[in-house]
Amino acid sequence: GDSVTQMEGPVTLSEEAFLTINCTYTATGYPSLFWYVQYPGEGLQLLLKATKADDKGSNKGFEATYRKETTSFHLEKGSVQVSDSAVYFCALTAGDSSYKLIFGSGTRLLVRP
């Protein structure tokens, strides 16, 4: 079945460092891909999305490109801030008619001043 694999955390960085969180997927058909962020004590917020191969999603300095050839959707940011500390989830829409989301296990990011 469809699945998402994310790099294990936590990822600890200093402020202004470059961030990459790896995400690969297995899916039938052509899923849409998402990154969601969960700040401490809060719900999930959509960070960015991409619907087809080579699409680049971007928001708040974060970017991810839908790579069909490598089945990947890695999250990147050029310069992280302390306020980016959160858990990041990669997800895809299932290949059936439900559009349910299948999530990766999440990657905790800690940014130190």
Place this chain on the structure above:
Amino acid sequence: DSGVTQTPKHLITATGQRVTLRCSPRSGDLSVYWYQQSLDQGLQFLIQYYNGEERAKGNILERFSAQQFPDLHSELNLSSLELGDSALYFCASSVESAGGLNEQFFGPGTRLTVL
């Protein structure tokens, strides 16, 4: 604020009890999804309703059930609760249009603690 509301925010109960979690979707969204977030299972899809009808089922236990009412709000009923049911339960909604992205907007969640 996503526009999706969930009540209650926190729920503490005992094993064997039954609880009801409530979700109000964004205005105009016909589709409601329920997800469970636990430490050992991560974020898992439970069930989806679309305009009052069950659309898809995921890893939902038989002790759990849900429904969507004519005003489109949804309730998730959890019965014969066990310690392992302690988790954060999220509701999400989407407008779901043919060929569209069907972006899901998440509520703040209900944290259930079973003692």
